């Protein structure tokens with residue numbers, strides 16, 4: 278089935294959103310690195326790479342379906358946050374937004390009777406469950422830590438293990 282223009286447009290929009298996510302998490306990595314929280318920075322760098330991989334998954338899919346990939350400007354992310362908790366709350370809020378975008382994309386695919394796109398999106402729907410859960414788990418830990426150095430150092434060490 279030839280891919281419809283509406284679906285092509287929606288996937289291109291999602292490629293931009295995933296690249297923005299990658300950019301946002303890279304900005305967060307730089308924020309942590311500037312203060313020598315290298316474990317938090319490592320976690321964010323890995324997250325940034327994952328978002329880039331998400332963008333590429335949509336990119337490859339669109340090409341496979343014979344659609345034209347069109348890249349648009351990526352918005353500049355924030356540079357500063359108030360604390361590690363502030364950062365991870367922003368991560369969680371952002372992931373909720375991305376989940377909403379994936380759901381919007383699913384709606385377009387369904388309206389256009391594009392079952393292949395619907396099937397491809399299943400991976401992203403499952404991935405979002407994981408992404409939201411990961412962010413919430415870290416937010417909860419940071420709430421328990423309440424900004425105390427010992428707890429922050431331990432969590433920094435733990436998150437630095439992410440490959």
Ligand code: FEO
Pocket residue numbers: 295298327328331372375408
């Ligand atoms: Fe690509 Fe974190 O969603």
